[in-house]
Amino acid sequence: EIVMTQSPATLSVSPGERATLSCRASQSVSDNLAWYQQKPGQTPRLLIYGASTRASGVPARFSGSGSGTEFTLTISSLQSEDFAVYYCQQYTNWPPMYTFGQGTKLEIK
Amino acid sequence: QVQLVESGGGVVQPGRSLRLSCEASGFTFSAYAMHWVRQAPGKGLEWVAVTSYDGRDKYYAESVKGRFTVSRDNSKNTLFLEMNSLRAEDTAVYYCARDISGWYGVHEYWGQGTPVTVSS
Numbered sequence: 001e002i003v004m005t006q007s008p009a010t011l012s013v014s015p016g017e018r019a020t021l022s023c024r025a026s027q028s029v030s031d032n033l034a035w036y037q038q039k040p041g042q043t044p045r046l047l048i049y050g051a052s053t054r055a056s057g058v059p060a061r062f063s064g065s066g067s068g069t070e071f072t073l074t075i076s077s078l079q080s081e082d083f084a085v086y087y088c089q090q091y092t093n094w095p096p097m098y099t100f101g102q103g104t105k106l107e108i109k
Numbered sequence: 110q111v112q113l114v115e116s117g118g119g120v121v122q123p124g125r126s127l128r129l130s131c132e133a134s135g136f137t138f139s140a141y142a143m144h145w146v147r148q149a150p151g152k153g154l155e156w157v158a159v160t161s162y163d164g165r166d167k168y169y170a171e172s173v174k175g176r177f178t179v180s181r182d183n184s185k186n187t188l189f190l191e192m193n194s195l196r197a198e199d200t201a202v203y204y205c206a207r208d209i210s211g212w213y214g215v216h217e218y219w220g221q222g223t224p225v226t227v228s229s
Binding site: 043045046049055087089097098 | 144146153154155156159168170171204209213214215216217219220221222
C-alpha cells in the first residue's frame, strides 16, 4: 500500500497570505495525485488532479505542483472561505488501492 | 447537474449486515466508474471500493475485502454497497463518488453521505 503523508497537520495563516501544503508518497505515484478540500459538515470537493490540473470551477489562486513522491498545494492569497481541511490522494495503483493523506487543517491565524 | 443521493445508513449491531444505495442523476451513469469512500467520526477519508462502468470489475480496500460487495444497476442509475460482518471500526459516513472520466481514480462528484453506526 502506498502511504500518503501530509504536513503540517495544522497550518495557521492570515487572510491574504500564501499557504503551502505538502504531501509525500511512500513510493512514486508519477503525477497521479489529487487534492480535495473539505469544510466542516460538508462533502469533500475536488480541487486538483493530475498533480497540477485545476478541477472545473476552482479559482486560479489554487495551484498544485510536484511529481513522483513530493507534492505541494499552494493557495496564493487566502480568502475566508479557504479555511478547511485539505486531503491529498494517490490513484496510481493497479489493481486500484487508492489512498488518502491524513489531511492538513488550514486555520485562520 | 450531477446529483448523487445515498441512503440506507443507520445503526446496526456488530456482525450484522446493511445495504447502502446511491441514486445518480444528471449524467450518463453507465459511462463512469463509481466509488465508495468513507469517513469515520473526526477522521480522514478512506477509499472503500470501486466498480467499473459496467459492473464487471470491482476492487476493494483491504480493510473491507471479503465483507463488502459493491454493485450497480445501470438500468436504475443506482450504486450499491452490501456490507456484511460489520465491525465497530466500520462506523463512518459513507459517500458515493463519481469518477472524473471513465475510470481514472479521481472523485469529481460526491454525494452528501449516509451515516453508518455499528454498535451493540
